[in-house]
Structures are given as C-alpha cells and as structure tokens.
Amino acid sequence: MKLYIAEKPSLARAIIEALPKPHYKADGCVYVGHSDKAKCDVVSWCIGHILEQAEPDAYDVNLKKWALDRLPILPDQFDGGWKLIPKKQTRKQFTILKKLIKQASGIIHCGDPDREGQLLVDEVIHYVGIKASVKHTLKRCLISDLNKPAVMSALANLKANSEFMPLSVSALARSRADWLYGMNMTRCCTLQGQKSGFNGVLSIGRVQTPILGLVVRRDIEIENFEPKAYFEVDAHIQIQAKHFIQARWQPSEACEPYQDEEGRVINHALAENVVKRIEGQPALLNKLELKPKKQAPPLPYNLSALQIEAAKQFGFSAKVVLDVCQSLYEQHKLITYPRSDNRYLPKGHFNQAKSVISAISGLEELAGFCQNAKPSLKSKAWNDAKVSAHHAIIPTEKNPSASKLSHVETKIYQLIAKHYLAQFYDVWQFQDTRADFTIAGGLFITKERLTLEKGWKLVFEKEHVLTPAHSALKVLKQGECYLCEKGELLSKMTQAPKHFTDASLLSAMTGIARFVKDPNIKSILKETDGLGTEATRAGIIELLFKRQFLERHGKLIKATQAGKSFILALPETITEPDMTAHWENKLTEISEQTCRYEDFMAPLKEVIHTYINELITTPLKQISNVKQTPSFKKKRPRGQTRQRSSQKA
Secondary structure (H helix, E strand, O other), X not given: OEEEEEOOHHHHHHHHHHOOXXXXXXXXXXXEOOOOHHHOXXXXXXXXXXXXXXXXXXXXXXXHOOOHHHOOOOHHHOOOOOOEXXXXXXXXXXXXXXXXXXXXXXXXXXXXXXXXXXXXXXXXXXXXXXXXXXXXXXXXXXXXXXXXXXXXXXXXXXXXXXXXXXXXXHHHHHHHHHHHHHHHHHHHHHHHHHHOXXXXXXXXXXXXXXXXXXXXXXXXXXXOOOOOEEEEEEEEEEEXXXXXXXXXXXXXXXXXXXXXXXXXXXXXXXXXXXXXXHOOOEEEEEEEEEXXXXXXXXXXXXXXXXXXXXXXXXXXXHHHHHHHHHHHHHHOOOEOOOOOOOOOEOHHHHHHHHHHHHHHOOOHHHHHHHHHOOOOOOOOOEXXXXXXXXXXXOEOOOOHHHOOOOHHHHHHHHHHHHXXXXXXXXXXXXXXXXXXXXXXXXXXXXXXXXXXXXXXXXXXXXXXXXXXXXOOOOOXXXXXXXXXXXXXXXXXXXXXXXXXXXXXXXXXXHOHHHHOOOHHHHHHHHHHOOOOOOXXXXXXXXXXXXXXXXEEEOOEEEEOHHHHHHHHHOOHHHHOOXXXXXXXXXXHHHHOOOOOHHHHHHHHHHHHHHHXXXXXXXXXXXXXXXXXXXXXXXXXXXXXXXXXXXXXX
C-alpha cells in the first residue's frame, strides 16, 4: 500500500481528485485506485503541525515551576534529548496516520513546498518510525497549484525525499532555536518583571521582540524630532518666448560650512544671495546628457512583495493578504502556492503561458491586457537557477470568472495577474535627460525622464509616463546660452521619519539589513536578509497587536505604552534585529548545506546563557510603570514558536 501524506485536508482533497477511482472514504483517510479495498493506495493528511515541542516539565517535573536558578532549560541535556508530543486537538488524526504509516509499503511526502512543509510531514514519519526499506524509497511530491492537471503532473514527477532533508534540518533548527530562546527568555523576563511589580507574562520571541523594537525606536525618534529649516534655490530659465524650465542649485564645496550632514543648505543668507546673483543672468547649457534606457517588467510577486503592494494600494494588512491568498489557492484554486519567498519561475512553466493568459482573460477588467500580451516573449523571470522548492505566485489555468470572488479577493488576484501578464509585454524604453547650466558661476541641474515605448507599463494603466510630446527639454541645445529670468528661494523644514504602516513594517522586515548595526552582518544580509519568513511575518505582526504591544491609528502602527516600556526595560541587544537576522541567514545556509545544525545551535546556547546572566543582574525598572497588561496566558509563553495550524512565531 502506498500512503500519500498531505500537509492539510485541502491539499489531500486535490491529491485524491487527481488519483484513479474508485475512492472510498474512511475515518481520516481516503482509499483510492482499486475496487478491492485491500489493494488500494491511501491518502491521509496532517492538520498543520500535529506534533509539538514538549513542555519543560516533560523533561523534569520540577521545571513546571518557573525559577531563575533552573535556567536555561536545554532539552538535549536530558535523557532522550528533544521530545515531541501529539497535540491534544489533533490526536485522533495522528493515531490514524500512525497506523497507516506502519502499514505502508511506500510513502509519498506531500507537504507544502517550503522548509516548514518539509519538516511538518518528516517529523511525523520520524516520530512513528518506518522500516529501512520504506525510508529508502520515501518520495517527495511538490505541489504548488491545486488544480487537477497541475497535481497530476506533480504526482507523475516525484523526487527522492532525501533531496530535501537539508530543508527539514533547517526547519528543525528554527523550531528548536525558537523554543530555546522563547521559553528561556520569557521565563527569565517574566520573573524579573515580577520583581519590578509587573504581574503579567513578558513574552520574548527572537523575531517578535526586534520587530517591536523597530516600532518603539521609530516612535521615540519621532517624539524627539526637532525640525530644522533648510533652503533650496530654483532658477527659472527662459528657453523660448513663453517657455520656462526650472533648474535646482547644486551647492559647491565652498558651501559646506553652511550645510548640514545631509548636504542641505541651512544658511538663509547664503541661499538669498544666490537668488539675487542669478536674476537676469545668462544661463549657459554646458552639458546635455540624453541616455536611452530599457527596463524589464517587474518580477512576479512573492508573498512579502504582494503584501507590501497591497498595503500601499489598498491599505490591506499582511494578515488579510495572506488569508485572501490562502483562499485563492485552496478554495478557488486560482493562484499557485502563496507562501513563497521566490520571485522567479521555472522554464518548464513557460509552456503553460497561453492557457494561463487565456484563463486570466475571463476577468473582464483584464481581458484587454490579455489580448495585447505576447505569449512568445520570455522575460528574465523564467530562470531555473533561481527557483528552489517553490516559485513566484502566479495565476493558474483556472478561469476566475467561474469563481464568486469577493471584492478583496478580486483586487489581490488582479495584482498577481497583472504582474504575470507584464512578463509578456515588451520592455519599457525611456530616455533620461540631464541638463547642467552655469549661472553666475553656480551649477544648476534639471532632469527629465521620457517614455519612448510604454511596453509593460501599459499593463499598469495608472502609471503616469511622460512622452516626447510633453518634453520640456526637447528644444535645448548644448552650448547655447539662455536667460535666467529670476531665482526662487524655497524655505523648507526637515521632516520627522514616518510612523510605520503595514507596508513599511513589512518592507523593514524583508530588508532588515538597513536596521542592523554590525557591519559584518549587514554585509552578509544585503542579499539574504529578512526577519521571519514569508509564512510567519503576518502572524508575528498580528501577535504583537493581540498582546497589546502594538496598536493601529488609522493606517499608522504605533507601540502601546506596554510595548514601549517593555522594550526600554530590556537589554538593547535583545531588542535589535542583528541576532535574529543572523539566525535567518544561518538557517538558509543549513538548507543550502553550507552550515551544519550543530554549528548553529551551539553558539545559540551560549548566547542564551549570556542574556540570562545579564537579565538576572539587571532589574526591568521601566516595566514597573506599565498599567496595561498583555492579554495572553502564562500557561503557554512560547507562542512565538510557529505552529501552522494555530499560533505564529
């Protein structure tokens, strides 16, 4: 008997539909493929993580009581090492799976195509235990599109599960590291908080705490910001009788004593003097640069890029976008696997372009764009070398007109579809023009970008493009002398940074290198940075709202008094992203087999020791003034450990 193990029931249903009939429903599974039930194969499923990390008292009953002198808790120092236990709410399904795994002569792993999906099924198989012959033949099925043809294709192209073990080890390292850090640091902080008069649980997470730190530091920066005046000068240059352009003054090195650290002129008298000097003076065009350029279409979305764009355009939260994507994927089967961190597509998928474009045209608003698409064009998005376990989020071959989509689902689908359609449009061709004028010895510059061929810009019809017909600089000739009719003094004030929004906070999480202090880590993270994963970011942000550490003010995200006080009470290194950004990089290296599990876990234990010693000797004074108590239970402080079927890390 072959056993197919899906990550969740929705995926199992798609697999069952693609397998031969007859189908016989049973408790927690479906038998397929033969009239004789004894000769059937079986499809069963997990319900997210059906195993979870054991509580500390599973290792030592004395650890049920929280005490500083028992920290840190390190499961691998106990007999038997790390322990998993079946979740109570899914114990029945686990029992069914356990029996089927023991009976199976072959197993096909059908977890989601990412590191968490790999571990989720692997850990069940490992926990139950299988024969060596079954382990040797264990297969992996990668399904990113739940429509029947795509599932059938995936089932026909099984791979050895052993090829994906590095992904599983990476996810295991993440899970155990989160437990170690969250469990030990939460107990330590909570106990220290009690000494300062705070009676709630102070939950620490290696991702959630630095995110809260980002928001708190931004809020404080805004509170303490003092606006300062600075000045700019524009020259109004007469090109023809009734045709004027404006060029911006570029201060010379001699002006540096009168500029701030950003190069802005802060001396009013200097700027005013420039205005007087240039009035009525010749404006010599000593340099005219015309640079034709081309730009390929933007890549299809990964989840974070989609969440950021949806937040900018529609004000949707990260969680709303993730939930809608899951609905479009599982219920409507209109998009491919949504929890992807990849923005490229496999070349083999290019053969489906015509049918995907045809399906998209079922949505009236996109029909015109589909008609003008060129399915033979192959953009840079089609790159096997940059596709790993999963690819970019794109529409499937299913016609969306047949689905009853909500207003929000339609908007998200259109975003995904437009970025896919853009791959089948010509490049955007444009010309950058720069004109350098010398007026009274000073340099003044004006710039302009002209669209020559709209190409993929046509898909994004709200995009404003300047064409040669609208050019203000088309009559200029290098070496000609024009007239500066007047100068204009522009008085401006420096602006405080803006409070985070859903879009900017997600952008900060995906581009965390900007906020990392350690130059070595910053350098490493420029290509692979990120706080959290595509699948966990939305949940982490929502968790901070549930715990009343963050609150919304319209579209703005601010820290509550509890959140602010908590961050200010902690040692600074715990609240900064350096460590967890470094973790994410190491976890990626484990999945790529350039770093070993032990080389990641050993230094982590030392870090936890150091933090606990620092916290024990440093009272959390700030937290004593907090009146708002986070609304979560002391019983499970490790909510930061991601579980797909419930809490997020």
